[in-house]
Amino acid sequence: MTLLHPKTDAAGQRSPRAGRSALSSLPALSGRSLLGLLLPLLLLAGWQLAASAGIYSTAQLPPPSEVLSALTELIRRGELWHHLAISTQRVLIGFTAGSVLGLALGGLVGLSRTASAALSPTIQAIRAVPSLAWVPLLLLWLGIGETPKIVLVAIGAFFPVYTTVSAALAHIDPHLIEVGRAYGRSGLPLLSTILFPAATPAILSGLRLGLAQGWLFLVAAELIASSMGLGFLLIDSQNTGRTDIMLLAIILLALLGKLSDTILGQAENRLLAHRR
Amino acid sequence: MGKLPRMSAVPLTISGVGKDFTASGRRHAVLADVDLDVAAGEVVALLGPSGCGKSTLLRLAGGLDTPSAGTVLVDGSPVRGFEPRCAVVFQEPRLLPWRTIERNVAYGLPRGTTGERARTEVAHWLSVVGLADFARHRPRQVSGGMAQRAALARALARRPGVLLLDEPFAALDALTRLRMQDLLAEVQREAGTTVLLVTHDVDEALHLADRVVLLGASAPGKPASVRLIQPVPGDRPRDRGDAELAALRVTLLAELGVQTPVSPVKKESLI
Numbered sequence: 001m002t003l004l005h006p007k008t009d010a011a012g013q014r015s016p017r018a019g020r021s022a023l024s025s026l027p028a029l030s031g032r033s034l035l036g037l038l039l040p041l042l043l044l045a046g047w048q049l050a051a052s053a054g055i056y057s058t059a060q061l062p063p064p065s066e067v068l069s070a071l072t073e074l075i076r077r078g079e080l081w082h083h084l085a086i087s088t089q090r091v092l093i094g095f096t097a098g099s100v101l102g103l104a105l106g107g108l109v110g111l112s113r114t115a116s117a118a119l120s121p122t123i124q125a126i127r128a129v130p131s132l133a134w135v136p137l138l139l140l141w142l143g144i145g146e147t148p149k150i151v152l153v154a155i156g157a158f159f160p161v162y163t164t165v166s167a168a169l170a171h172i173d174p175h176l177i178e179v180g181r182a183y184g185r186s187g188l189p190l191l192s193t194i195l196f197p198a199a200t201p202a203i204l205s206g207l208r209l210g211l212a213q214g215w216l217f218l219v220a221a222e223l224i225a226s227s228m229g230l231g232f233l234l235i236d237s238q239n240t241g242r243t244d245i246m247l248l249a250i251i252l253l254a255l256l257g258k259l260s261d262t263i264l265g266q267a268e269n270r271l272l273a274h275r276r
Numbered sequence: 277m278g279k280l281p282r283m284s285a286v287p288l289t290i291s292g293v294g295k296d297f298t299a300s301g302r303r304h305a306v307l308a309d310v311d312l313d314v315a316a317g318e319v320v321a322l323l324g325p326s327g328c329g330k331s332t333l334l335r336l337a338g339g340l341d342t343p344s345a346g347t348v349l350v351d352g353s354p355v356r357g358f359e360p361r362c363a364v365v366f367q368e369p370r371l372l373p374w375r376t377i378e379r380n381v382a383y384g385l386p387r388g389t390t391g392e393r394a395r396t397e398v399a400h401w402l403s404v405v406g407l408a409d410f411a412r413h414r415p416r417q418v419s420g421g422m423a424q425r426a427a428l429a430r431a432l433a434r435r436p437g438v439l440l441l442d443e444p445f446a447a448l449d450a451l452t453r454l455r456m457q458d459l460l461a462e463v464q465r466e467a468g469t470t471v472l473l474v475t476h477d478v479d480e481a482l483h484l485a486d487r488v489v490l491l492g493a494s495a496p497g498k499p500a501s502v503r504l505i506q507p508v509p510g511d512r513p514r515d516r517g518d519a520e521l522a523a524l525r526v527t528l529l530a531e532l533g534v535q536t537p538v539s540p541v542k543k544e545s546l547i
Contacts, residue, residue, distance in 0.1 A: 179370045181358045182340060183383055183434065193383070197374045274414065275374055 062244040067251070070244040087218060087229040088256065090146070094153025095214040099207055101154070102161025106206075109162075110169025111195070120166070127159045131220045139225055149221040149229075156217025157210040164206025168199040201275075204268040208261055215257045230256075285317040285470045286361060286437035288337060292346035294499065295332050306332050308499035310346070312489060314438070319464060319471040321481035324491035325532060329500040330474040331442050333491065337472055338362045338440045351437055360386075363436035367443040369423035371415035377426045378402060378411035384430035401429040404463060421452035425459070432463065439464075441473045445480065454516075457483055461512050478528045482521045483514055490531055504531055 044064060050056065051063035058066070074080040105123070109116045134155060138148035172195055180186075180194035222231020230249050237245035290312040296305050306329040314320045322330045335341045336348055339359035348355040350362065363384065371380045382398045389397060402408050405425040407418075415423055424444060431439060441460075445453040461484055464471055475481050481488045490504040506528065509520055 175366070175368065175370050176372065178340065179366075179372070182338065182364045183430075184358065184360055184387060186358075194372070197372070200374070275416075 059241065059243055062247065066244045067247050070242070070248050074245070074248070083229055083233050084252065084256070087222065087231070090149050090153055090221070090229065091211075091214050091218050091260070094150040094218070095157040095211050097150070098154035098157030098214065099161045099210050102158045102206070102210060103165055103203070105158075106162040106165030107169060110166035110199075111191075116166070116170070123162065127163075131156060131217050132224075135220065135224050144225050149218070149226065152217050152221040153214045156220075157214040160209035160213050161203075161206045164202050164209065165199065168202030168206070169195060172198045201272055204264075204271065208264050208268070211260055211264055212257060215253065215260070219253065284435075284437060285468050286351035287316045288312075288314040288438050288470060288472060289349040289352070290314075290333070290337065290346070291349075293333070293336060293343045293348060294345035295329065295336060295341070296344040305344075305499035307336075307343075307501065308345075309501050310491075312502060312505075314470055314472060316470055317468050318487070319473065319485045321485035321488045322472065322474045322491055323476070323478065323481045323488055323528065323532070324500065326476060328491050328493065330476075330491055334364075334440050334442050334472060334474045337438065338364045340364070361437040362440050363431035363434040363438075364440045364442065365424075365427050365431045365444045367446055369415065369420070369427040371423055371426055371430075373415050376412050376414060377407055377418065377422075380415065380426055381429045381433050384433035386434060397433060401433045402426075404432065405429045405459065419452075421448050421456065424448060424456065428456075428460070428463070432467065432469075436469060438470045438472060441471065443474050443476065446476070453477075453480070458513065460484060465512060478525050478532070479516070481528070482508055482524060483516060484512070488528065490528065492531075 047061075048064055051058075051061050055061075071080070074083075105119070109120050109123070131152065134152055135148075138151055142148040142151060176194055176198055177190070180190045185193055218229070219231040219234070222229040223235050226232040230253055233249040234246060237243070237249065290310055293307060293310040294305065295307040296303050298304070310333060312320070312333075322333060324330045332341065336343050337350075337355065337359075339348075339355045339357050339362065342357070350359060355362075371377075372383065375383065378398050381401055382394060385394055385397060399408065399411075402411055405428055407422060407425055407429065410418055410422060415426070418426070424447075428444065444460075445456045448456060457480055460471075464484075471484075473481070473484060485508055488504075488506045488508060489502055490506065491500045492503045493500045494503075506524065508524065510518065514521065
């Protein structure tokens with residue numbers, strides 16, 4: 001928890017910047033990108049319709065307006081930001097740790113056949129373990145603080161990054177590698193002038209997949225042992241029968257996941273723009 | 277074309293070279309007992325049917341592969357892995373797609389060429405191959421011929437003692453190929469570099485080379501060796517319609533087994 005405050009500030013600064021860049025690109029929005037808003041609006045209308053038709057009880061399916069009032073209630077009580085901030089913080093730290101490790105091990109396995117032979121069977125076996133299977137062990141070893149949750153997110157982010165990076169580096173066009181060698185590059189210069197640039201698109205999409213899986217594992221962690229965060233909000237709303245908060249938590253997870261993916265996606269576009 | 281700095285052209289000596297490959301557990305000899313001397317500043321074309329080991333020999337000269345037997349000397353000392361005194365132009369341009377044309381050419385600069393000097397050299401080679409206006413383009417934005425010119429500029433930027441060209445124009449359309457041949461002839465004349473050119477195009481060999489070396493196997497399934505060394509008469513630039521070259525063309529094509537032995541009259545009609 002002591003980690004929370006400085007990070008809240010960082011998150012608080014980050015979101016307006018993302019909002020500004022989204023706004024600045026608004027005039028450029030074409031009809032096709034507005035098309036993506038159509039389905040959410042339809043879903044919203046369908047939800048309202050289903051709720052007012054009385055097919056389900058309000059306890060099972062509260063109308064959108066109730067979810068909105070649950071949102072204002074949580075904002076007024078000041079709880080929402082804490083839940084959002086702690087979840088975001090866990091994802092950011094866990095994702096950073098997991099993807100750095102994924103880059104390092106993926107790089108090693110992708111570049112060295114010996115390392116691949118020695119490591120990849122074990123890593124693949126560990127990868128096959130479902131996320132929830134880690135939870136009891138992590139709780140036993142690491143207690144119920146922040147560490148086990150961050151570790152679980154890191155495990156989730158690690159594998160997509162590891163897999164894409166190792167595959168991308170192992171499958172770089174041998175012709176380009178030969179050009180690098182024929183023009184006097186080996187070792188680190190070869191890595192920085194040929195291997196890494198050639199693998200960059202795959203590395204970036206691996207990072208995006210890792211981030212998405214980080215959010216997935218976050219909820220798994222928070223559902224089981226936490227007193228804060230969006231996963232906690234889900235399980236707590238189930239225990240207290242607050243379906244409105246449950247739906248709110250789901251919507252917030254969707255929005256946060258999309259927002260973080262969009263930020264990475266824009267970074268990816270900027271980095272790869274000149275290749276298209 | 278502006279004044280080009282002379283390359284320090286060096287001789288290439290190939291003696292008793294053989295190369296075996298192991299495929300599915302069986303050793304297969306591609307080249308055996310290849311002897312070839314290329315003088316400093318000379319242009320030698322390696323001609324032969326496809327799969328005869330021309331490209332393999334070129335790769336051995338550039339240190340991209342190591343010979344199973346014999347020695348390859350550049351300027352009297354053995355070729356090392358990825359020989360720094362050689363520069364290779366491959367059949368495909370093999371430009372780095374994430375770099376601009378000028379940064380691709382800069383990739384060929386010798387180690388330690390930086391700053392203003394590097395910029396001047398790159399600009400120079402770009403103008404030599406006629407790509408000055410395309411310096412900031414990406415490889416994907418230019419034609420195949422332009423990409424191959426950039427690859428040639430990258431190789432020249434290395435200031436190689438020996439320039440190794442592996443069917444560099446084979447993938448280009450006929451007209452572009454002729455223009456590239458003229459460009460290469462001009463660049464070679466100005467820069468004076470030693471050139472080993474692998475080609476399956478008899479006309480290309482006769483247009484560009486001081487000597488044409490025919491590689492081939494003595495019998496099917498045997499490793500290839502030097503079958504014929506044919507000096508090409510006349511100074512470059514050469515007339516593509518020269519009668520003496522036309523006669524040589526018939527001889528070389530016959531050596532390549534393009535036509536079955538026929539009467540001299542029929543032979544003439546095939547030209």
